[in-house]
Amino acid sequence: DAEIKSAYRKLAMKHHPDRNPGNKESEVKFRTINGAYEALSDPKKRKLYDQYGEAGVNQGAGGGFGGGRGFEGFGQGVDVNEVFGDLFENMFGGHGGHGGQGGRRRAARGNDLKYETTVSLEDAFKGVQLPLHFQRVESCGTCRGSGAKAGSGVKRCTQCRGSGRVQVSQGFFAMSQTCPQCGGEGQIVENPCKDCRGQGRVRKEAELKVKIPPGIYHGATLRISGEGEAGPRGAQAGDLYLEVHIKPDPRFERHEDDLSVGASVDIATAALGGTTTVPTIDGEPVTVKITHGTQAGATLRVREKGMPKLHGRGRGDLLVHIKVEVPRDLTAKQTELLEEFRKTLHDDQAKNGGVFGRIFGKD
Structure with a gap:
């Protein structure tokens, strides 16, 4: 249902x-x-x-x-x-279970906590250790989590007889639910601690250094075991979950482990071949070879210059997208040379756009 x-x-x-x-x-x-x-x-x-x-x-x-x-x-x-x-x-809404499942209750675990953080692409590449400031419920230092004042103690709950649960009938189910008298603790504090008012836990400011691993993905969630809220009466603490977001980078776009970057080349380099320099995420520019006749929109691949593979070996690749720069203003000499070049083109090449049509990205 x-x-x-x-x-x-x-x-x-x-x-x-x-x-x-x-x-x-x-x-x-x-x-x-x-x-x-x-x-x-x-x-x-x-x-x-x-x-x-x-x-x-x-x-x-x-x-x-x-x-x-x-x-x-x-x-x-x-x-x-x-x-x-x-x-x-x-x-x-209770500590459910199948009818007839006896035995003492399972100690309630502390609550899990979830926070978010944002890092740069460079930090995601290198990995970074971030300080995280937050509030959480921690074990009371005065009573050491017992909830009882020094010199006093706790007694067993008479309603549930220390199990923390009572049997109730709900339709054809025999349900085991939280004891209303002790709140599922199985015991009652006789003389409560003043600092935590008998709860055994207090809310405090916490600081934690969280390691963001190299190659972390946008939206990935890290689990830090035992760093959530303290459990009641010394029970297991919950976990802390940190969702990581990565800020957009003005130079690179990420595609899983690969990065892409744009590179502009002039007409002569695209037609005749040459080299161009592109930035990389690790800060060391690389020289990329441009073969003669490279078309506008072509993609060149530089191996092992992308992001590190999360929990793995090696790196992704850097994809270089070529853009051919068409000059807006030509000198008299440049115009003369281009006119001479155009005269050497065959008529069928001119009709189909020729090498310039391909370079400029025309149909």
């Missing part, structure tokens, strides 16, 4: 491989989420899940699927129950 689809989309977007390049854990979890969504969307599989939990879907619940295929990713370090719990949490 719509709730399942909405919850699936949120989790799939969070763990999509394109948003987590090189993160094998997210890649496996993404596949497992797809399997969980498939189970909840299929009436037969969902019925088995309601009866037997993930075992009903993954193992066929004693032949329900005839030993059919379960979830991709299961057994590869991904907790399928956790995936179902995340789906239900997104659907119903």
